[in-house]
Amino acid sequence: MSRAASSAGGTASRLSLRRELLIGLAVFAVYAVVDSVPVAGRSAAAEAHSRALDAFETGLGVGFVRPLNAWLTEHPVLCTLANYEYATTYLVSAFIMLVWLYRRRPDRYPVARTSFALINLVAVACFALYPVTPPRLLPGLGFVDTVRLGQTWGSWGTPVIDSANQLAAMPSLHVAWALWVSVELARISAGRAVQAIGVLHVAVTVLVTLATANHYLLDSAGAAVLVLGCVHVAERFAGAPRDRRVGPSDAFFLAVESPRSPQHVGGLIILAAPEGALTRERLVAVVGDRLGALPRFRQRLAPRGRWRRPVWAEHPVLDWDWHVAARDLPAPGGAAALDHLVAGLQGEPLPRDRPLWRLVLVRGYDPERTAVVFLMHHVVADGLGVVAHALRLMEPELPPAPDEGAAGPGAVRRTAGTAAGLLQLAAEGRQGTRLPSGASGERSFGALGLPLGAVRDVARGHGARVTDVLLCAVAGGLSRVSAACGADAGAAARADAAPGRLRVSVPLMMRTPATPPEGNHTAAVMIDVPVGPMAERDRLAAIARRSGRLRGGTRVAAAWFVMRRAPLVLPPPLHAAFARAVYGGRTFQAIVSNLPGLDLDVRLAGAPMLAVHPILPTAPGAPLAVGALSWSGRLNFGVSVEPALLDDAAKLCGAMHEVIGELGRDGGGRGARRAGGDHGRQG
Structure with missing residues (x-):
């Protein structure tokens, strides 16, 4: 299946007939409400506007309505056909176009539906603000009402539909709908014969509206401006396929x-x-x-x-x-x-x-x-x-991961958890201090590799998790490096309590096996970790007590909700301002990410891969980012730091290694020897 076909199928699965019918009813309801509102002097104003248009066209030398109307009244059969054409073909053609697009071109349908709805809504506004009486209803100007003269059953203006708005000549919706169909045929690149029929339909509709004295030529011109403007707006604001829009x-x-x-x-x-x-x-x-x-x-x-x-x-x-x-x-x-x-x-x-x-x-x-x-x-x-x-660049090519289809919490629990998480996020105070951050894009990078089993042993020995050990290594390593450089790490990151606190943003994965690789599917949870001189086992114990928030689910659900939903209610400029306000030094001081990896033997261009060290960007005003990725029995670190905080990331890598080694010795057992004795990056 081609990408285009796949995209169309995906769009089709998202279309809802019930929703589309409701949209149509809503547009009609707007029309009905506006038309039913009594406005004093509307009829007099509509007649005055109509006479002004007649005089204007006559002055321009394009007063075609009288001669065409007089000619049509001399041909009764053509007059009856014109009345029926005026009453039916614009409706039938637009309906067929919408249904066909819905069923056969779901990729184009949302834009077409939006433009069609806009055409009608803008026209309703015009009818309300600038009512115009059709020429055939103006007394004393010589126009013949072919509709009532021929008593065409069911035609516009007859008793069958006599409730229709009689003061809605500008713009001509008959011409607008016919022209919209022709434009959509061109947009979907229909065959030349079909497009020619569409153009012919527009020409016939314009001619009939004039000959039946239902509209002026200027009404058709207004319809053309209306259609082209609404199609342009719909395509500009909703025309991009969903898979091409930046999420x-x-x-x-x-x-x-x-x-x-x-x-x-x-x-x-x-x-x-x-x-x-x-x-x-x-x-x-x-x-x-x-x-x-x-x-x-x-x-x-x-x-x-x-x-x-x-x-x-x-x-x-x-x-x-x-x-x-x-x-x-x-x-x-x-x-x-x-x-x-x-x-x-x-x-x-x-x-x-x-x-x-x-x-x-x-x-x-x-x-x-x-x-x-x-x-x-x-x-x-x-x-x-x-x-x-x-x-995807490696060998062998891996099959798609199966979607386990694990059932998550129900809608009620999910909503309640998200609401609780939003309250928790709102109750959290902002971090109290800012770490020094550079004014340029300069970075220092360092790499560290340890046996994954050793780090797991350290975590088990202290009743903690691997992520807790990683956070402890970052906080303790920063404390050691700062002390070695003559700086007081506790003062550098002090908030409200002693010892100092480092507020860390921990990204958590929201992916499933079926999630495509494109796009961001993470939510961050903040955690305060202690920095400053202290025993590493005490630091790790304090982190382990606080890290339950990383697994509780409510905060991450709330953060994920905000990441996905805020842009839907905020226009892009406000969303950008929101993003800059919440992401960076005002909210956190460092990023620490523990990425789950794979136990695979893969090759790039025939060369076996030994290790991969994550490269994470620092956030504005938050000068430290540490990533860890487990791969084939190794836990590989990548440390990015701005020189304003630390001139050499390798120093922090060494200090992190020392912290994990100390934790291993305090925890005893095999983890002490393995964590303390391997500091290689290539396995």
Whole structure:
């Protein structure tokens, strides 16, 4: 099945006949209510407006209504046919068009329905503000009322439908509906014969409205302006297919990005390939072969103005020299030079005039190892989404994960939990201090790798979880590095109590096995962790007591609700302001993410993958981001820090290693030896 067909099918499944009928009834109700409101002098005003239009057309030399009306009255059969045409064909053609679009072109139907509704609503407003009597009802100007003269059963203005609005000539809805059908036929690229019939229908409708003296030529001109304007508005504000619109939670990261806070995520991939075994050309070939399964690799952001979120637009010509690049490390290479390169790439915003991804092959790192840096903008995917995109470049190709279909809480429990979480979030005070943050996009990056089993042993030995150990390592490591640099970490992050507190944003995954890799499906929960001089076992115990909020469900449900729903009620400028207000140094000081990984043996371009270290962006005003990813029995860390806080992320990596080692010794057993004795990044 093609992507277009799949998209159409997905849209069709979202259409609701009941909802569409309600929309139609709502539009008709507006018309009925407006028409029923008594307005003093409406008839006199409508007649005056009609006579003014007649005089204006006569002055312009386009007074075609009288001669056409006089000619038609001399041909009774044509007169009857014209009356029936005026009464029926615009209704039938519009109805058929709507039904056909609903059933056969569900991708176009929402835009068409919106434009059709707008046409009618704007026309109703015109009828209310500027009523115009049809020429055939004006006495003394020589027009013949062919409808009443022929007594055409069921035609406009006869007793059968005599309740219809008789003061609604400008604009002509008969012409508007016929023209709307013709425009939609052109928009869906119907066959030439069908489009020709549509154009002919418009021409006949205009001619009939004039000959029956139901409308002036200016009424048809007003209809044309109305249709073109409403179609343009509908396409501009609702015309993008759902799978091409930037999602609400994705747009969040566009709003918070700035030159000093680039928002791309990724990974530092270490491969068991000798220097020179993997070439840039080979990487280009691998990516080129997999482009069909990577839609965002072929799309760029297309802005649609200040008041609408951008859409994903096809970008078929890729700049391969930029997207798949090669960088040489200065001799003698090694981990420090590699970390410096990664930090530099982190500080370079991804340009938005092209697809928002990049692969960088690093040469000169290690004679027996090859490094590849994979970066992707946060608007494309979250951390696990980036992992999923990277896996699509790997071998062997992994089958789609089965959707277990686990039943979640019911609607009532889910609503109650979300409401409780919103109250909890509202009750939380803002963090009290700000960590020093730089004015540029400079970063320092560091990597650390430990046996996953050892970290799990440490967690079990202290009755905690792996995420608790990670938070303790970050807080204790920052305390040690700050003390070593002569700074008081407790004072640097002090809030209201001693020892000092570091408020950390912990992203939690909201994905299921069936969730596509594109898009952000995370919600963050804040947790205060103690910093400053103290025994690490005490620090870990305090964190373990507080970390229940990460698993309670109510706060994460509330955060997920806000991420998804806030943009639906806020226009894009206000949503962007909201995002900048809640994401960054005013709300938290650091980001710590523990990503669940996989136990897989995979290869990139034939080279076995040894490790992947997460690359997380720092938030505006929050100068520290730490990611951990478990992979094939390893827990691999990636630390990103702004130089204003710490000039060398490797120092923090070393201090984190020391903290986990101390916890292992305090907890005893195998975890002490394993956690304290392995500080490698490549396995």
